[in-house]
Amino acid sequence: MVAEVLRGGAFSDDVVINLVNRRFVANYYDVAPPKNNFGDAWAYDEEAIRTIGDVHGKGGGGTQEPNGRVRADAYPTAIFVTPAGKRLDADVFGIIPPAPFVERLRKVIRDYPEWFKPTQEELEIETAATTNPKDPAAQLADARLAWELADWDRCLRRVAMGLAASPPARVSAEFRYLEGRVHTCSGAFDKALAALDQAAAALKDPSNPLMDDIEAAQARVLLNQDKLDDALKSYQRMIEMHPKGIRLGEALYYSGLCHYRQGRKEEAKKLWRRHRENLPGDRLARRSAISLGLPEAEAFLNQEIIDRKGWW
Amino acid sequence: MKRVRVTLGSAFVVAMLLAPLAHGQEAPPSKGDPNRIRWIRPFKEAMNQAKGSQRLVFAKPILGGSNTPKAGGTVAGGKDDCDGSW
Numbered sequence: 358m359v360a361e362v363l364r365g366g367a368f369s370d371d372v373v374i375n376l377v378n379r380r381f382v383a384n385y386y387d388v389a390p391p392k393n394n395f396g397d398a399w400a401y402d403e404e405a406i407r408t409i410g411d412v413h414g415k416g417g418g419g420t421q422e423p424n425g426r427v428r429a430d431a432y433p434t435a436i437f438v439t440p441a442g443k444r445l446d447a448d449v450f451g452i453i454p455p456a457p458f459v460e461r462l463r464k465v466i467r468d469y470p471e472w473f474k475p476t477q478e479e480l481e482i483e484t485a486a487t488t489n490p491k492d493p494a495a496q497l498a499d500a501r502l503a504w505e506l507a508d509w510d511r512c513l514r515r516v517a518m519g520l521a522a523s524p525p526a527r528v529s530a531e532f533r534y535l536e537g538r539v540h541t542c543s544g545a546f547d548k549a550l551a552a553l554d555q556a557a558a559a560l561k562d563p564s565n566p567l568m569d570d571i572e573a574a575q576a577r578v579l580l581n582q583d584k585l586d587d588a589l590k591s592y593q594r595m596i597e598m599h600p601k602g603i604r605l606g607e608a609l610y611y612s613g614l615c616h617y618r619q620g621r622k623e624e625a626k627k628l629w630r631r632h633r634e635n636l637p638g639d640r641l642a643r644r645s646a647i648s649l650g651l652p653e654a655e656a657f658l659n660q661e662i663i664d665r666k667g668w669w
Numbered sequence: 670m671k672r673v674r675v676t677l678g679s680a681f682v683v684a685m686l687l688a689p690l691a692h693g694q695e696a697p698p699s700k701g702d703p704n705r706i707r708w709i710r711p712f713k714e715a716m717n718q719a720k721g722s723q724r725l726v727f728a729k730p731i732l733g734g735s736n737t738p739k740a741g742g743t744v745a746g747g748k749d750d751c752d753g754s755w
Contacts, residue, residue, distance in 0.1 A: 368729075374706050381727035383706050384715035388730045405712035405728060412730045438726040440719040465725070472725045640705055 369640040370455035372542060375505040376462055380473055381437075388412055388432065408442045437465055445469065456542070459507050486515060493524030500535050509539045527567070530560035534571050537578075546578050553578070569599040573607055580611060589615040606632055606639030613645065 368374070377383050386402035412432050433448035435458075447468070449461045466473045475483070479502060485492075486499035496519030503512035516532045516539075524532065533556035540549035553575045560568055576591035592612035595604060613628035629645035636642055709715040712728070719726045 368706060377706050377727060380724065382715050382719045382722065382724050383708050383727045383729070384710060384712050385708055385729040385731050386710070386712055400710065400731065402710070402712045404716075408712065408716070409728060409730075432730045434729065436728045436730065438716075438719070438728055440716065440723060440726075442716065445725070469725065472723060474723070 369644070370458075371640075372507055373455050373458055373462075374640075376459060376507045379505050380462070380466065409436055409438060409444055412436070435461075437469075439472070463507070486518075490518055491522045493519045493522045493528050496522065497524070497528055497531060500532065504535050504538065507542075509543060512536075512539050526559045526561070527565075530556045530567060530571070532556075533559060534567065534574065537571075537574050541574065541578055541581070546582055549578050550575065563598055566599070566602065569595055569602040569604050572598075573604045576608075576611065580615065585615045585618055606636045606641050609636070610641045610645050610648075613648065617648070 368377075384405070385400060386405040387400040388406070390401050433450055434453060435449040437445040437447050439445065445465070447465050449458065453461070482495075482498045482502050485495040489495040496515045500512050500515035500519060503509075503515060512535055516536045519532050520529060533552045537549045537551075537553035537556060540546070540552060553571055556571045557568065557575075560571065562568065572591050572595050576588045576595070579585075579588035579591065589612055592608040592615065595602065595608040596612070599605065609628050609632035613625040613632070616622070616628065617625035626649060629649045632639065632645040633642055633649060709718055712726075715726050715728075718724075
């Protein structure tokens with residue numbers, strides 16, 4: 358049986374994306390020239406190959422055993438290079454969902470602190486929050502920053518301080534939203550749902566774009582809890598309320614997944630096809646494409662791998 | 670032991686960067702997608718930015734190929750649509 362699995366799946370998760378954008382300079386490149394490449398090799402980059410050297414592994418990817426274990430025999434999924442062109446001994450391999458991938462990034466950050474100093478802007482945000490503990494705006498700015506840095510403790514600390522400062526309803530809603538996201542990432546789903554309910558109650562306005570984020574976060578938790586009907590309702594609301602929202606693709610992909618897991622495969626395919634065709638540039642469109650393009654059993658395997666191992 | 674072949678999933682990057690919105694497609698996000706890795710290419714430019722900011726380059730090797738379906742291509746699958754870019 359051949360399965361195509363989103364080895365780069367972690368790269369379409371917003372927690373990973375935020376941390377990469379905050380702390381790294383990201384680049385991708387083709388490892389083989391056109392004559393040796395079964396694609397068109399448009400990103401072939403000799404400079405990268407000269408600096409990084411050969412990457413070893415199976416050209417097509419890794420190998421997954423029936424028990425789910427993934428062998429690290431593929432190209433690395435991430436390689437770290439210093440500004441002087443030295444490749445660190447810290448490659449990341451394998452199909453890697455967001456949670457373990459963030460842990461790997463954190464390890465690199467811990468091991469090489471010299472490359473991860475906060476920017477001046479970040480220092481100013483943190484200083485403002487520290488020196489103005491009763492300013493909700495200052496606390497929110499640092500809570501947002503901490504969220505982007507995947508620093509859960511700091512984010513929750515700022516949320517608590519901000520809420521204690523009696524913020525306006527909109528700000529309070531965003532504090533609760535961040536709190537809910539952090540609890541989701543920590544696996545505390547009941548706490549997450551409680552915080553997200555408070556966020557929705559504080560915001561009230563269903564047309565506010567933040568409500569789209571809140572709804573998506575709630576649906577994500579429900580999906581993690583296998584409450585598929587409830588998750589589906591949330592995604593359908595998102596599609597109806599925010600048909601041009603930035604989370605439309607997320608709603609289309611995951612509502613398809615809810616149908617798929619309940620045996621409604623044709624319904625699932627309709628949503629995935631709509632996602633793939635209408636939003637090809639969406640960060641999750643690739644996953645709909647894979648789900649459509651695989652035989653059913655393999656699509657199921659694909660979803661299981663991606664969604665059951667720490668997907669946020 | 671039965672094994673499952675797993676292929677590279679890197680070309681979604683290409684899709685994100687290249688895929689244009691064709692006629693009849695749903696409108697793009699109103700304020701852009703804030704949740705997207707800022708890929709810096711070519712590698713030389715990434716290195717320049719790394720030197721300027723004293724950051725590490727996070728490089729992702731791919732075995733490329735376009736991920737954008739050709740006109741009349743199937744939704745997913747086939748040589749001209751998704752294959753070859755994992």
